[in-house]
Every structure is written in structure tokens, then in C-alpha cells.
Amino acid sequence: MMLADGYTDVADGKLATVVTSLQMRARPEPRPERQCDAWSLRRVEQPALGWYRDLYRRVGDDWMWISRLLMPDADLAAIIHSPDVAVHAFEVDGVAEGLLELDFRVPGECELAFFGLTGRVQGSGAGRWLMNRALQRAWSRPISRLWVHTCTLDHPDALAFYARSGFVPFRRQVEVFDDPRLTGTVPRHVAPHAPIIEPA
Numbered sequence: 001m002m003l004a005d006g007y008t009d010v011a012d013g014k015l016a017t018v019v020t021s022l023q024m025r026a027r028p029e030p031r032p033e034r035q036c037d038a039w040s041l042r043r044v045e046q047p048a049l050g051w052y053r054d055l056y057r058r059v060g061d062d063w064m065w066i067s068r069l070l071m072p073d074a075d076l077a078a079i080i081h082s083p084d085v086a087v088h089a090f091e092v093d094g095v096a097e098g099l100l101e102l103d104f105r106v107p108g109e110c111e112l113a114f115f116g117l118t119g120r121v122q123g124s125g126a127g128r129w130l131m132n133r134a135l136q137r138a139w140s141r142p143i144s145r146l147w148v149h150t151c152t153l154d155h156p157d158a159l160a161f162y163a164r165s166g167f168v169p170f171r172r173q174v175e176v177f178d179d180p181r182l183t184g185t186v187p188r189h190v191a192p193h194a195p196i197i198e199p200a
């Protein structure tokens with residue numbers, strides 16, 4: 001369904017976000033990166049659901065990432081235990097501080113399904129270090145397209161960061177959903193950039 005021009009009301013208690021999908025069709029050159037001996041990237045085979053959701057929350061709560069919190073266990077396991085999905089932890093001195101998930105379930109392409117760092121390491125150069133490795137791992141398989149989506153609830157630098165990484169926008173959508181701070185899915189204080197509007 002296409003939205004009409006002009007303003008469209010969003011029901012109180014709901015959120016609306018603009019989602020931008022971006023893609024690249026060839027492997028770009030890695031960008032210059034900061035080196036840090038404490039940083040490592042670890043492929044996590046068959047991640048435990050509790051471990052995965054904990055890291056997902058530590059990265060994503062501030063940006064209201066909720067899809068993997070609401071998903072039934074069996075559905076989540078079917079994705080993250082798939083041989084065509086690669087979950088990685090970005091670690092600082094062995095402590096997971098970032099999530100990288102590459103989804104190869106569609107033949108010939110890869111979705112950068114989740115990419116993010118905890119607040120402890122954002123803005124330290126770790127994002128570029130992790131993206132260089134994400135691109136290397138994605139393009140080491142026989143793909144001709146890598147894509148990602150980000151939304152206006154994500155970190156304000158995310159879209160420009162993806163563009164600098166070589167992704168080109170190709171689709172814009174509006175998503176409407178229950179405010180997860182009102183349903184108790186994430187804490188009430190997160191994401192002040194999208195204020196809560198209580199239902200009457």
C-alpha cells in the first residue's frame with residue numbers, strides 16, 4: 001500500500017518510523033580503521049537463545065529493536081541456528097559489545113540482518129572495524145548483492161555510516177507498530193528521540 005501525500009495520523013500508543021533499505025552489488029575496498037588489541041570478532045555457532053537476546057537487548061534497546069524479543073523461541077532458533085545464518089559477537093577483551101548477523105538464506109545474496117554496538121563502544125572506531133569485517137565475511141561467499149535496512153529509530157549516524165560503507169538506498173517504507181515501551185517489551189526510558197504519546 002502506498003501512503004498518500006500529506007500528513008497521516010498515527011494512533012496514540014503507536015510508533016511510526018521511516019525505513020530505508022540499502023544495497024551494494026560489488027565488494028567495496030575496506031575503509032581505513034583504527035586498530036585496537038582488545039577487539040575481536042567471534043563467530044557464535046548455534047547461539048543459546050538467552051545469550052543472543054541479552055546481547056540483542058544490550059545493543060538494541062536504546063533503538064527499540066524488538067523483532068527478536070517478540071519472536072517465539074522456536075521461530076528465533078530456526079533463524080539463528082540455520083546453517084545459512086552467521087551470528088557473530090564483537091568482543092572487547094572477551095566481552096560481547098556488538099552484534100553482527102549475516103543472513104544468507106536467499107541464494108546469491110546476503111542481508112546484513114543486525115549490525116550494532118553497545119553504547120560503551122559506539123564512536124570509538126569500532127563500528128568501522130566491525131563493518132570492514134562484516135563486508136569481508138559477507139563477500140567471501142558467492143553473493144552478488146548485500147543489503148541492509150535501517151530506520152529513523154536507529155542511531156542518527158547509521159544511515160550515513162552505511163552510505164560511507166558503500167550501500168546505496170533503494171527503497172523507503174513507513175512502519176507502524178505498538179510502542180514497545182507501553183507494552184513492557186523495552187524499558188520506558190529508552191529512545192527519548194521518539195517521545196511516548198500515551199493512548200487516551
Ligand SMILES: CC(C)(COP(=O)(O)OP(=O)(O)OC[C@H]1O[C@@H](n2cnc3c(N)ncnc32)[C@H](O)[C@@H]1OP(=O)(O)O)[C@@H](O)C(=O)NCCC(=O)NCCS
Nearest residue numbers: 031034115116117122123124125126127128150154155158
Ligand atoms: C551505527 C553504528 C554502527 C556506527 O558505529 P560507530 O561506532 O559510531 O562508528 P565509528 O566509531 O567507527 O565511527 C565512524 C567513523 O569515525 C572513525 N573513527 C571514530 N573513532 C575513531 C578513532 N578513535 N580513530 C580513528 N577513526 C575513528 C571511524 O573510522 C569511522 O570512519 P568512516 O565511517 O569515515 O570510515 C553505531 O553507532 C551503532 O552500533 N549504533 C547502534 C545500533 C544501530 O543503530 N545500528 C545500525 C542500525 S541497523
